[in-house]
Amino acid sequence: MYGYRLGAIGIVTTFFIIIFSTVLMPMVLFNPKASGRGNDYKVIPLSVGDAARGRQIYVREGCFYCHTQFTRIQDRGYGPLVKEGDYVYETPHQLGTARTGPDLTNEGGRFPSQWQKAHLISPRAVKPGSIMPSFSYLSEQDMNDLVQYIQTLGNKRTVTAFVTPPDEYLPTTPQGRGLAARKTVDTASDAAANAGRGIYTQNCAACHGLEGKGNGPNAITLEKKPPNLTRDYYKQYPDEHWFYRISEGVTGTRMPRFQSVLTEEQRWYLVAYLKTLPKEHEETIDNLDQLNVAEPTRLPVLTKQVYEPHHGKE
Amino acid sequence: MLAGTEFSLPDLIRGVPQLAMPHLRMWHVNAVAIGWLSMGYVASMFHMIPTLCKCDLYSERLGNFTMWAWNILMIGAFCTLLNGNTEGREYAELGAILDVIVVIGLVAVAFNLYMTIVNRKVKKLYVSLWYFLGSLFWFPLVYVIGQRTFVALPGLNDAIIGWFYGHNILGMWFTTVGVGMMYFLIPRFTKAPLYSHGLSMLGFWGIALFYAPTGTHHITQSPVPEWLKAIAIISSIFLLVPVLTVLTNFFMTMRGKWGMVVTDLPLRFAVTSCMFYLVTCTQGPFQATRWINWYIHFTQWVVGHAHLALLGTFSFILTSSFYYCMPRLTGREWHSQGLIRAHYWLKFLGFTLMMTSLTTAGLVQAAGWALGYPIDQWGLALFPYWFLRAISGFMIVTGQCIFAYNTYKTLFTPRASADSTVKAREVKV
Numbered sequence: 001m002y003g004y005r006l007g008a009i010g011i012v013t014t015f016f017i018i019i020f021s022t023v024l025m026p027m028v029l030f031n032p033k034a035s036g037r038g039n040d041y042k043v044i045p046l047s048v049g050d051a052a053r054g055r056q057i058y059v060r061e062g063c064f065y066c067h068t069q070f071t072r073i074q075d076r077g078y079g080p081l082v083k084e085g086d087y088v089y090e091t092p093h094q095l096g097t098a099r100t101g102p103d104l105t106n107e108g109g110r111f112p113s114q115w116q117k118a119h120l121i122s123p124r125a126v127k128p129g130s131i132m133p134s135f136s137y138l139s140e141q142d143m144n145d146l147v148q149y150i151q152t153l154g155n156k157r158t159v160t161a162f163v164t165p166p167d168e169y170l171p172t173t174p175q176g177r178g179l180a181a182r183k184t185v186d187t188a189s190d191a192a193a194n195a196g197r198g199i200y201t202q203n204c205a206a207c208h209g210l211e212g213k214g215n216g217p218n219a220i221t222l223e224k225k226p227p228n229l230t231r232d233y234y235k236q237y238p239d240e241h242w243f244y245r246i247s248e249g250v251t252g253t254r255m256p257r258f259q260s261v262l263t264e265e266q267r268w269y270l271v272a273y274l275k276t277l278p279k280e281h282e283e284t285i286d287n288l289d290q291l292n293v294a295e296p297t298r299l300p301v302l303t304k305q306v307y308e309p310h311h312g313k314e
Numbered sequence: 315m316l317a318g319t320e321f322s323l324p325d326l327i328r329g330v331p332q333l334a335m336p337h338l339r340m341w342h343v344n345a346v347a348i349g350w351l352s353m354g355y356v357a358s359m360f361h362m363i364p365t366l367c368k369c370d371l372y373s374e375r376l377g378n379f380t381m382w383a384w385n386i387l388m389i390g391a392f393c394t395l396l397n398g399n400t401e402g403r404e405y406a407e408l409g410a411i412l413d414v415i416v417v418i419g420l421v422a423v424a425f426n427l428y429m430t431i432v433n434r435k436v437k438k439l440y441v442s443l444w445y446f447l448g449s450l451f452w453f454p455l456v457y458v459i460g461q462r463t464f465v466a467l468p469g470l471n472d473a474i475i476g477w478f479y480g481h482n483i484l485g486m487w488f489t490t491v492g493v494g495m496m497y498f499l500i501p502r503f504t505k506a507p508l509y510s511h512g513l514s515m516l517g518f519w520g521i522a523l524f525y526a527p528t529g530t531h532h533i534t535q536s537p538v539p540e541w542l543k544a545i546a547i548i549s550s551i552f553l554l555v556p557v558l559t560v561l562t563n564f565f566m567t568m569r570g571k572w573g574m575v576v577t578d579l580p581l582r583f584a585v586t587s588c589m590f591y592l593v594t595c596t597q598g599p600f601q602a603t604r605w606i607n608w609y610i611h612f613t614q615w616v617v618g619h620a621h622l623a624l625l626g627t628f629s630f631i632l633t634s635s636f637y638y639c640m641p642r643l644t645g646r647e648w649h650s651q652g653l654i655r656a657h658y659w660l661k662f663l664g665f666t667l668m669m670t671s672l673t674t675a676g677l678v679q680a681a682g683w684a685l686g687y688p689i690d691q692w693g694l695a696l697f698p699y700w701f702l703r704a705i706s707g708f709m710i711v712t713g714q715c716i717f718a719y720n721t722y723k724t725l726f727t728p729r730a731s732a733d734s735t736v737k738a739r740e741v742k743v
């Protein structure tokens with residue numbers, strides 16, 4: 001009899017030790033401060049929809065079963081990494097477990113609100129091949145709130161400070177002015193871009209991919225993955241910045257210093273080509289015949305003014 | 315009590331993610347976890363514990379009360395979850411009132427069974443009773459901690475507790491009760507004594523010690539504290555110890571008796587369950603390590619793993635237990651052995667197909683995420699696997715319908731006509 005009592009005490013003690021170490025201890029020790037990059041949905045101005053209510057709808061419709069809300073180091077194209085303090089206002093948490101659909105951590109502003117709404121109503125009309133169910137049964141109000149919530153995701157995580165090329169590449173210094181004076185290539189011209197294409201294929205495509213999406217065959221082997229150069233972010237790069245990156249490589253990655261391989265002229269040709277890389281999510285039509293058959297998708301319009309994320313709150 | 319479990323069966327598996335899929339998903343998880351497995355477990359325990367203690371259940375009335383409470387709960391869950399009234403926490407979706415009913419039900423069950431064990435006629439406790447006692451103590455507590463109904467924690471702490479619960483509903487309830495049932499059933503079917511009592515004790519304490527802290531391995535790549543992840547991953551790997559001891563024990567008990575799976579259908583269910591247990595529990599620790607998690611996380615591979623545990627292992631052992639208990643409880647033989655055989659093959663083949671398709675789909679997805687391709691580029695490649703999964707789900711549901719039909723016929727057929735179809739299988743209580 002004594003043996004069983006000992007056993008019972010053992011079970012109880014073990015269990016409470018475990019509860020103490022994995023439930024209570026984290027609650028006491030782990031109290032991240034708000035990082036300022038997560039949204040407090042209660043204080044978002046009600047411009048079109050109510051983001052706090054939209055979040056409830058997100059929960060109610062069970063979006064989190066297929067969409068995650070945290071980015072990992074290895075994810076590319078899903079925006080900045082999350083930090084501990086980003087989740088202070090997220091109750092109940094919507095981290096999610098499976099990515100049957102894309103990650104939504106930084107979804108806000110990726111598509112216009114009309115697109116989001118059309119996507120909710122009829123996913124396959126705007127995104128062929130998607131397996132997302134249609135949420136057309138939501139009321140107008142619900143839909144607007146949900147879109148508003150989606151558009152606030154990751155808003156505060158947008159990049160505001162950019163890396164700039166060192167002064168010796170800028171016309172503010174004698175070296176920079178010398179560089180500009182030696183530049184004989186018109187980087188805005190098609191001819192220069194065409195000349196750069198071959199250089200790109202030979203030197204860059206193995207890692208960066210033929211379309212600059214960072215998915216070249218060598219990318220598998222790299223710890224730090226090559227970037228997706230078709231992202232919006234790269235469209236604001238000035239010529240000098242491209243030139244600096246090509247010449248000096250990127251510290252901490254396998255991107256080499258091409259100034260030892262390519263001449264200055266070749267590097268400018270390359271810059272011209274890089275500027276012509278397609279823009280992500282941009283609709284392109286390969287051939288004129290398609291213009292005649294393509295049905296224009298009628299996007300539903302939001303009831304109030306169009307909400308522009310990233311520029312809404314100053 | 316057994317009849318009460320039937321209504322949650324048809325939703326054991328969902329088909330292709332289609333209309334209002336998230337709602338179905340909520341209901342699916344809860345129907346499987348709370349409805350099918352928990353109810354079946356409690357039903358089995360209500361039979362096994364008195365048998366092992368050689369005495370009657372402490373209170374039949376309390377048992378019936380639990381049954382009604384649970385069924386009302388499931389009706390409530392059906393109505394609320396399909397309408398999206400959820401708390402938005404995976405595995406803990408039920409609303410506040412339903413949570414309270416669950417806790418009342420669990421406490422009533424635990425009290426009932428503890429009192430049965432206190433009144434037992436045999437002195438020594440069989441290892442199954444250890445498992446049942448442990449689970450009945452852990453699970454109500456884990457459930458209360460896990461629901462977070464009346465507290466609002468900041469996001470990541472919410473996630474930590476959520477996964478403590480999400481993993482321990484498996485670890486401290488489905489696994490421990492399921493393994494306890496295996497310990498009960500396998501020696502009974504084979505009529506062989508358990509290979510080693512020492513090993514079984516090692517297995518029990520191993521699970522008690524290493525299962526509970528593993529929850530955080532579900533969020534190894536989110537910004538929760540590193541030390542918590544380390545605890546979770548290390549104890550996940552240590553879980554190999556109890557799993558291997560438990561299975562060694564079963565397989566050594568089975569030695570010389572493997573031929574019996576051909577004729578003895580409930581044993582066949584039980585052995586299949588052990589085999590799937592081996593697979594799921596070797597997958598688990600490896601998935602929990604950082605590097606494999608890096609690749610596999612977020613994909614259908616994990617969904618496959620979850621189905622392997624809940625469907626492959628614990629549904630099979632539960633079905634085995636049903637096939638074992640029903641004749642002993644009602645004094646009637648099963649309506650048709652052929653239907654049991656059909657049930658087995660539909661469920662087994664259906665599940666194997668599902669597992670294969672989900673795992674393959676998971677690997678496709680993992681490659682997609684790891685190489686950073688946009689989902690649009692490889693999403694369509696998954697279609698064949700979704701389709702196969704739907705077929706397998708259909709097969710399993712058919713199997714379960716056959717099972718339900720068989721149960722119904724067994725329970726409600728007059729004895730005279732039922733006897734004619736019965737083949738020779740010993741009934742010995």
